[in-house]
Amino acid sequence: MQKRSGLLAVLFLCLSAVAFGQGGTIKGFVYDRSTGEPMIFTNVLLEGTKLGVQTDVNGYFSLPQVPEGTYTLFTSLVGYDTSRTTITVTPNSVITKKLFLGTKQTELKGVEISARKTEKITQVNAGTITVTAKDIKLMPSSGGEPDIAQYLQVVPGVVFTGDQGGQLYIRGGAPSQTGILLDGVTIYNPFHSIGLYSVFETDAIRNVDVQTAGFGAQYGNRTSAILDVRTKDGNKNRLAGKVSASPIMARVMLEGPLVKAKREGGSAVTFLLSAKHSYLSSTSESIYGGFGEPFKSGLPFDFTDLYGKITLSGDNGSKLNFFGFNFKDKARLLDPSTHTENAAYKWNAAGGGATFVVTPGSSSALINGRLAYSKYDVELNEANYVPRKSGVSGFEGAIDFTYYFPRYSQIRYGIEVSGLYTTLDYVNDKQITSNLERRNTTGAIYVSYRKNFSEKFIFEPSFRAQYYSSLSKLSPEPRLAMKYNITNNVRLKAAGGLYSQNLLSTKSDRDIVNLFTGFILSPDESLKNTEGKEVTTNLQTAYHALGGIEVDIDKVELTLEPWYKNFRQLIEFNRNQQFASDPDFQVGSGLARGIDLSARYSRNRLYLWGVVSYQKIDYKSIDSKGAIQTYPPPFDRRMNINLLASYAAGKKKDWDLSARLNVGSPFPFTQTQGFYETLDPTEAGIQTNINTQNGSIGILYADAINGGRLSWYHRFDLSARKRFILSTNSNIETTLSVSNVYNRNNIFYVDRLSNSLVYQLPIFPSLNVTWNF
Known part of the structure; x- marks a missing residue:
């Protein structure tokens, strides 16, 4: 109780400082004049x-x-005209202004450097990268289609498991330990079975915050990382969009005003709709069959993504958004020898909700809120096996308040409530089925305070208290981020904190390839840790520690970040379950540590980015003999290297050329020790004769979990994009891309029964045509 009172006292003092500060307040919004879209991370200054x-x-x-x-209030950004307005400030006044930036041909490179430099010296950004649609298009477009899934593969600390069934593992954490948010709503599976594409439409993205470690208290119920995706509001001035087609998929996006503003910056109603559909299973055989397998038998991947949004914007910048989505994915697993279907896999995600942004006229505060419902269902049907099914459904609601202080300081606090219902029908490798249902309501409060001291030191403590009703558990989670600017070009940073979550996944450490990921909430049964002691909570818990140094040398930006994650408690399905009476779950732990070096160079037409990462991950659990075993998880890629180059060619910069090289050390896997025939002595009751029974083949796994390693992975991708200008607002883009240029045989998995190698995609050329209007 004393801790809560102390926290409230600090909050009261901070808010009092805002309320009774001397002078007046200037607040408002900055917009792109041509579209009405908010301009993010743009400097706004008082001249002189x-x-x-x-x-x-x-x-x-x-x-x-x-x-x-x-004063003269002004803002400017590279490629835009400077916007200026004169204002008069009186004591205790609150002045609201909207500024509009129009594009121009002459680039203000000095302003660009100033804006980026401001962000570096005023925000910690430890373990954080902000991505825009423009950044995503710097990457070679696999299949001619740029996608955030391809960009994330270059982010420091991210490990990608492959083109087929690919998943992203961020700094030692599994996919279920990474929170994926779309306009604040949880997305449980953002990546399609063909791992080159996500559910997100690139041109609908405003920005993506990738928080790889040490994230702040505004995020909860995840123990490794956060991927926060925010979409645009829709063009306020005219109907705009794009139509795109390639041998892989077709895409359409439309945006525009439903009710147009009567004056610049006035109230308006806009919409944004996007749809994409993959027909790769149909086209791969006819178009790419000459490249051999797997194209010859048809790549077994299809997906459809739909997203819609309506935005009601007010005169003062406040707005209300309504949105909905439906994402579908289907895939088949083929026998590596006969190329016949071994399994069918599908998932569907749907949901909708509302978000709002309010700026009260008499206050400098900004209020954000959301309320949404979503549902995710996944199913895997394997030949001769019991189908696996899982579902997650629930609601999320939140409201937060941000108050601003001088010199880039601020305080933010909020409340969150969510309810989840999970189902799981699962069968393990011993053919023991589990049928589980769980419900939980989670409530959380958080506060975050950022203080900048004379542009030298940034201190950002935050605190989250999260309550899990199904476990009757309150989890206090303090967190801290700091930065010290030795000079404007050399900066030290650090972040860390405590984290918890109650959502588990069914990924097995024995699966070399497993598309199925089921979800279930933490059990309420008694569990024991690796030392045989009963655990005090059935939450998964972790703490992070992250350091770093940023160095700017002319046009080169260097970042070195060592990181550490201690997954103090991991709850997973009991891999040693022999009988239905055995516990469904077991408790283990994990330790992940690594270091990432990133170097960026950007000047005029050339952009270069190189990332070298090293990590080591160890999990600890009980083996089948009751002994403690330490082993690497399947995503423990020790070395990962990414090199990216992009160049704008042509007098009008109407050519975009890009290349990427990825090199990764081998993934671990559990080796096969032998085979046996599984017989059912109860098949025909007392008439059963096991001597004449044809049993199925069972697999004997090696005692050492993930004791083997696959081969090294490397791939080189190229793409070239040409723009043809049709009018001021219309152009056609053609993109020629080639993935896996030198046709490297990267192993997807080894079929255990036939001992045959199954490879990732071979050389994969594609041509895309896009009409932007």
């Missing part, structure tokens, strides 16, 4: 003073405690 701020993801800015007087 040192007072300034950057816009947030809503394009919002707030300059508090501005002394009385008349």
